[in-house]
Amino acid sequence: MYYDSAGDFSVYNLRESCNEQRNVECIISVNASSVQDIQQTLLFAAKHNVKLVVKNTGKNTTFHPTFLLVGAPPSGVISSVLTVSPGTTWDQVYTAAHANNVTILEGIGAGGTVGAGGGWILGTGHSILTPNYGLGIDNVVQFTVVLPNAIHVTANNFTNLDLFWALKGRGGPSFGILTSTTYRTHLNPPITAAFYTATYSRAAMISLVTSLNTNFMDNGWSGFRPYDLNSLNLTFIALGSPPKSPNALSVYNEFVNQSAALPGVNVTLSVIKPYTGIFDWYEDNFVNTADDIGFNYTLSDIAGVPLSSGSRLLPRKTFEKNTSALAQAYVDFAAARPFIIGGGVLPSMDPSTVSTNPTWRQMLVGITLAFSWPENATDADIIHGHSKSSSIS
Ligand SMILES: Cc1cc2nc3c(=O)[nH]c(=O)nc-3n(C[C@H](O)[C@H](O)[C@H](O)COP(=O)(O)OP(=O)(O)OC[C@H]3O[C@@H](n4cnc5c(N)ncnc54)[C@H](O)[C@@H]3O)c2cc1C
Structure with a gap:
């Protein structure tokens, strides 16, 4: 970062010449690597009435x-x-x-x-x-x-x-x-991971996994349960090896047995694997893609496409009181990646200690809804496509 003799940015001159010579607005990037750089940027933006967008870089x-x-x-x-x-x-x-x-x-x-x-x-x-x-x-x-x-x-x-x-x-x-x-930080407990994949006839499987959602979470499991038109995957973890929740494994096994008995379901993978800690699990499944088991985020995240997205937090009461309507809503999406990341200690934590939406405390599942379209799509195509929106997260 360079400052001129008045303590102002050298980029100020660049902006002026940009406006004068090309009659266009300039985009100025500031590589802020110190607190002083950030302070000078804010002062510069205020002084020259420049809109400011913060991006995230840095490494300590x-x-x-x-x-x-x-x-x-x-x-x-x-x-x-x-x-x-x-x-x-x-x-x-x-x-x-x-x-x-x-x-x-x-x-x-x-x-x-x-x-x-x-x-x-x-x-x-x-x-x-x-x-x-x-x-x-x-x-x-x-x-x-x-x-x-x-x-x-x-x-x-x-x-x-x-x-x-x-x-x-x-x-x-x-x-x-x-x-x-x-x-x-927290102690570094071992964890138990569960990986499951099945091809299916959709409605019955999604209905089963939706009805068991609270049971999974109340017995120590968290994770992701992505699905699409043809298959469902579970990528779950529980603290402890074996899980410290005494019924975690029986709840998982009961799900596997019930799902395998559903007409049209073919369970193609069901693995319980111990890890020495969350880092090993992460390395195995999200970094070293050759070692991953079942569903792998790294392989399916998308970037560089036109996309419209929004998200919803699904509270416990929705799973308990509107299970079949919720299952139907899941079925209506071509694909989704619900995050099973609520419950546990969350509801007992004081919502007034943080400014976030208090709904986070009651949430069991977070889901991001997204819809993408080809770059050459017309506005009408995009609007019509939304009515058949698929969902990812
Ligand atoms: C692949 C992927 C996985 C994700 N997984 C999760 C997940 O597991 N859990 C979860 O909660 N979310 C997840 N998210 C969502 C993620 O938390 C948001 O996209 C988040 O805003 C990214 O922040 P960033 O700082 O990396 O990005 P940026 O685009 O740099 O910043 C996002 C926003 O924060 C502001 N900002 C950035 N840095 C600063 C700063 N130093 N000071 C002030 N404002 C700043 C920016 O101006 C912008 O408004 C995921 C997103 C992706 C793409």
């Missing part, structure tokens, strides 16, 4: 065996936290947590590309470990942030409490630009 993680929150009394030292700089990807954070023999509540994406200190955490952050450890925002102990007026502040439960609350779930750069996020 620091493990602290002990950590004193800014503003906390000396007796308030906490242990085992990990501070990540904005844009550090989850893949880098898993590796740092693993190197220190701890587990961190993480987002799962293809190759761990989602940022661990930006949009994920500001938007709440859900994880396959959420039923065990809460949402991303429940795991943050401190943020540092540059406010729109360019002042750099710390926010935690002792300092700037209202800002700390607001940052936990209101999304995007609404209140400033994050410069660090400090997460509590």
Whole structure:
């Protein structure tokens, strides 16, 4: 980053010449690599009335065996936290947590590309470990942030409490630009994974798996259950090896037996596999694609296509009171990847400690609905296509 003699950006001149010579708006990219860069960017944007979009890049993680929150009394030292700089990807954070023999509540994406200190955490952050450890925002102990007026502040439960609350779930750069996020970590328990694939006649299988959703979750399982027109996959994990929930395996086996007895169903894969920890499971199934079992995210994520998406949180009561209507709604989508990531400790966590939508506390399943179309589609095609929307997440 270069500043001119007045402390302003050198890019200012570029913008001026752009406007004068080509009579077009310029897009200026700022490679901000320090807090000062972010502060100068905000001042520049305010001074010149420039719209600002924050993107996430960066690469630092620091493990602290002990950590004193800014503003906390000396007796308030906490242990085992990990501070990540904005844009550090989850893949880098898993590796740092693993190197220190701890587990961190993480987002799962293809190759761990989602940022661990930006949009994920500001938007709440859900994880396959959420039923065990809460949402991303429940795991943050401190943020540092540059406010729109360019002042750099710390926010935690002792300092700037209202800002700390607001940052936990209101999304995007609404209140400033994050410069660090400090997460509590957890012990590194072994896990048990279940992988299942079946080809099917759709309605009966989706009805069965929908009716068993709460049973799976109440017995320690979380994960994904993607399906399409021809098959259903389960990628589940439970803490402990064997699972610490005593009925986890019997609930899973009961599902396998019931599903195999359905007309038209052919169970092509059913594997229970122990892992030494969440990192091993992640490496096996999301990084080393040659080792993956069953459904693999990495192979099926999409990018670079026109797409319209939205998401819904499905609360427990929908599964309990409207099971058949919900199953029918699932059937109406050509394909979907419901995330089984609620329940567990989540409903008992105080919604007032975070600013996110309180519905997150009651959610059992998160589902993203998406529809894509060919680049040359007409508006009419796109609108008509929405009525037959498929769903992915
Ligand atoms: C493959 C994939 C898998 C996913 N898996 C999960 C999952 O398991 N759980 C989950 O909860 N979500 C998941 N998501 C959704 C993901 O959390 C959001 O897309 C998130 O907004 C990505 O944030 P980012 O910082 O990586 O991206 P960006 O596009 O860089 O940022 C997203 C938003 O955050 C803002 N922002 C970024 N950095 C900062 C910063 N430092 N300060 C202030 N604002 C900032 C940006 O301006 C933008 O508004 C997934 C997404 C993908 C593509």
